[in-house]
Amino acid sequence: MSQPRQPGIPHPRLPLPEGEEDLVAFQHWLEAAIPMVEALGITRMSQASGALTWQLALTPNLNDKGTGFGGALSAQATLQGWCWVTLWLRQQGRAQDVVVAEASQRFLAPVTGDYRMTCAPSHPDGPAQLAAKLSERGKGSIELTHQL
Numbered sequence: 001m002s003q004p005r006q007p008g009i010p011h012p013r014l015p016l017p018e019g020e021e022d023l024v025a026f027q028h029w030l031e032a033a034i035p036m037v038e039a040l041g042i043t044r045m046s047q048a049s050g051a052l053t054w055q056l057a058l059t060p061n062l063n064d065k066g067t068g069f070g071g072a073l074s075a076q077a078t079l080q081g082w083c084w085v086t087l088w089l090r091q092q093g094r095a096q097d098v099v100v101a102e103a104s105q106r107f108l109a110p111v112t113g114d115y116r117m118t119c120a121p122s123h124p125d126g127p128a129q130l131a132a133k134l135s136e137r138g139k140g141s142i143e144l145t146h147q148l
Contacts, residue, residue: 005035011032011033013095014029016090017091021090021091023045023046023047026087027042027045034079037079039060040056040072040075041056041057041060042054042055042076043055045083047087050121050127051118052087052119053116053118053119054076055114055116056114056117057114065110067111068111073105073107073111073117074105077117077119078103080146084144085142092134094134096134115148117146119145120144121144126143126144127142
């Protein structure tokens with residue numbers, strides 16, 4: 001049995017993939033690295049065409065009205081953005097820290113059942129611009145869009 005996380009002690013990095021990313025292994029690592037992840041209801045992760053998609057269960061994310069709790073949805077969107085960048089960096093062969101410096105959400109309708117959340121770059125040239133910034137300065141940023 002693994003030891004619980006302790007404040008101030010970084011969790012070991014997941015080794016960089018030698019080929020295609022194993023998203024099941026990544027999710028298991030994520031659950032160990034960030035304890036709250038297990039409570040977020042992520043049932044499946046997939047990647048296609050530059051987007052990261054999660055299937056999520058509504059039940060662990062309910063609010064007092066029986067619909068999706070905005071705080072949980074915000075936490076999921078923030079984490080998914082962090083994961084998109086982390087996975088993109090790993091695909092580039094980079095083991096690098098990721099920080100979400102700014103995030104905002106706008107909810108257009110209540111979530112009433114299990115749902116899918118997709119994260120992708122807001123602009124088609126976003127990944128190339130991020131790669132250029134990383135090459136020049138060792139750090140960079142990218143604007144991501146989430147769709148629920």
